[in-house]
Amino acid sequence: MICFALLAHEDEGALRQQIKNIRKYNPKDAFIVFYNGGPDRDFGKKVCREENVLYCPYSKPLTQRSSGRFFYDVMRWLEERKIRYEYLVYLEYDIMFVGRGFREMLESRMKGYDCLLKFVKKETDPQKATWDPAKLMWAEWKDWRPFFHLDHFFRTSSPMSVYRHGIVRKMLAGINRGQIERLFRSTHIRCLGEMIYVTLAKKYGARCLDHRNSDLRYLRFRPELTLREVQDAKRRPDVMFVHPVKNRAVMKWIWEH
Template identity: 30%
Template sequence: MKFDTSPQELKNKRLIFALLAHQDEDVLTAQIDNIRYFNPNAGIVLYNGGTNVNFAKNMNVLIYPQSHPLKYGNIAPYFWEIMNWIETMQLDYDYIMNVDHDMLFIKHGFETFLDEIMKENDCIGWRLENSIDHPNSVPIESMVIEWNLWKPIFKTNIYKSYFNPGQVYTRAIVKRMLTHVEHSVVEPLIRNSEAYALEEVFFVTLAMACGGKIGEYPGGSKFNEAVRWGENITYMDMNESNKNPNYYWIHPIKGEELIQLSRQIPKIPNRTTCYL
């Protein structure tokens, strides 16, 4: 199926996936096919975070036009830049989600799930932590070295963190986040930050600073068979995750194993989706 790869592709999409990748087009193809199968009404924006300017250019996906190489340990610029870009187009979306290159969806219904959980939240993520109760968490501990730079921006004495994959923000809170800061000050800080995994602290703390309601995925307070850091999700993990009504995606699953597992996920028809 041919998809529109212009920004017009995002019009009338309630859910937009911001997808970061930079290598292995075969893996990326499998991941995009997976996203589209389980979320047929959503839009996708691919950010090429590597040095190969031709990466994914012949693929059937919208590529963020100002993509540029990102440095290891700080991929926050990509999500921030896409948030800004989408807002300049005044798209009437409801949710934007950060998707890592090593994630797969495992069932239909994610948008409906968001409609329910986001009634009470402006953003959700996995493993919500804060600088008071979790001072030894890697992203929180890393932020200490730069807190003197960020505190005047957030105007808060504490900061929070989400595990990066799967962070979801409503358009309403994104608009507040974008207008809350002086971009000429914040954007150089984001680009040049030495805080490891800034993306796990910056967005949720900024949402909090804007008065946002900060939520967490149901059952998402700890790493488990659905979402974790480290070793790949297995077929058995995927099956167990699929039984949980609140688990719609898995992480991590990298490389050839992503391709193989994407073929093994049960393709149960989505009876609630209208294909036009």
């Protein structure tokens, strides 16, 4: 069973359409947990009630500096509620599905693996760090090293990251809740979620698989995908999702097709 953890912060119409998009291309037993990262505390609640989507009560207003806690909040709430799933998938508002077969792909490709991620890189030397968020992690390493109990960390790209429930349990069991809450309050690290979860997973022995090259053309940070690229992606049977899609005209085309 797939659980989609969905982070969004504005535009309830787009949120409703994204939920319908997820459901159209995925099995009926897949379910969604919505996390409201915006300042409006009521955002998404009506949509969740009407679309039968779980609303994460730990939702908080997030910034780029604080968005790293989203996945942790969803993980621990699912565990506290004893909600069963096999795969936990990281979704944001600008991810859309364009083809079927996602569960079949997970079951086939993740045999023997705990995570499906993008570009996992090990960071071992602050002098060799080239990515700005990794430099920020090294700048705060005196605070984070006691949390990880490691002399290094890993980084990846969060959108469409997939973690098996088994490795999520190990990660949560090893987290000191008071310690991580203090770190979330004090950190100035951007893109924290792209380092903390893969590092914890690797710490507890996770076997991580990279997304296929065919996925990466349509799973990127920038620039946002054009309509022509999305149309090309939909014609390809090996492409199931696209990111980032932020243009309303492109979103509308996906919803209509």
